[in-house]
Amino acid sequence: MREHEVYSKLRAPPSSRMILRLDGRGFHRLTESLDFDRPYDEAFRDLMIRTCLDLMEEFSPSLIYTFSDEINVLLDSVPFAGRVEKLDSVFSGFASSSFTRGALEAGFSPVKPVSFDCRVIPISSDIVPEYFRSRQDESWRNCLNSYAYWTLRREVGARRAAERLRGLKSDSLHDLLFERGVNISRVPVWQRRGVGVYRVPHRVRGYNPLRDEEVSAVRMRVKVDLELPLFTDEFFEGLMR
Template sequence: MKDYEVYSSLKVPKNSKIIVRLDGRSFHKLADDLNLVKPYDENFYKVMADVCKDLFKEFSPSFVYTFSDEISLLLDKIPFDGRIEKINSVIASFTASSFVMHYGGDFKKPPAFDSRIIPIADGDVLKYFKWRQDESWKNCIASHGIYFLKSKYSNNEANDKINGLKSSDIHELLYQNGINLNDVETYKKRGIAVYRKSKKIIGFNKKENKEQISYRTYAYVDWDVPKFNEEFFENII
């Protein structure tokens, strides 16, 4: 019967880097069920940041990035001997469980995440995360745009008015109505990142009778990420 497991032997190439991208399944409906605050629910983002920390501690990625209901993990130490089926299923289920644990409360329907694997070359890491950060900015503009229009029109009218508008058009519409997106919190525009940082630990060496300085790494949640560039990634990866 083992022969029926036709995809279980698919593996990531050895000595490669991958990105695992997770997306919430039907999270628009979940947001309505949970009565999330529009256009951004601060508690939801705190939960997503906690989920990212759990993923960081469990799977030791080099970098984790999230916006909206999307999470990307950069892995250079590939778990599960590179087995694609195992990586996707375990990381997706772990993410959903972490989300439920941190969010608490009652769900009308169990939340779920899908998972995909993206092989990535060193030279493309920055390109990938710049691409996702650009999507975060577009998502910020669209979220504020539809929220503003729904405050003025019915849902159907608001959807009709925003349909086909470019991000620049929505940005200008908001600005003309006193909403400057440059003033919103950074995480809403650029997302949230988790990566390793080191902190100084000052102890005392009894044997040598003197202070001793060491450094310990920890998972740092960055709510104020810059626009991604080469220098940023050179310093953290």
């Protein structure tokens, strides 16, 4: 029956770098059922970060970038011999299980099973910064639109809020929020730019008993960056060193 497994030989280019983009499936209903704050909730953010940390420990990517219910995983090498079926299923299943375990441990009880979908994006090193800048731009648009919608929804309800916001440009959304006391440029950085999870060098001190002296060494440790800078070429050059 193997001849019916028509996608089993579909593979990503082995020489490329790779991004796995995970998106929460039906997470607007999930966040509503768990009574998370809108437009942003730190408990939900922490569950997404917990999922990123589990992915970092399991697969050792060079960068994980998350905002809203989206996770982008940057891999320097292609696992599973590039088999797309395997990449899609393993990463989406792992993220779904990690998020569910984290939610239960935090005292939340999802009504329905939690799931992520996954897309495989082979990419050359020279356009990695461009990709992540585009996702960070999307994080900013999501922040602006979410604040505008939920601020207006509390005034006029869901239907009328959606009607009034339809077609508005970013300048108009800025003005709408500012008139209601929200300076969008001053909301927390993680809401505007997303959260990064990556390794940074860290100097540790120890003791050499043979030479009876203190010694130091550089180790890499995982950093959760809630004040992520705007993505630049220099940022990614630092990751690749």
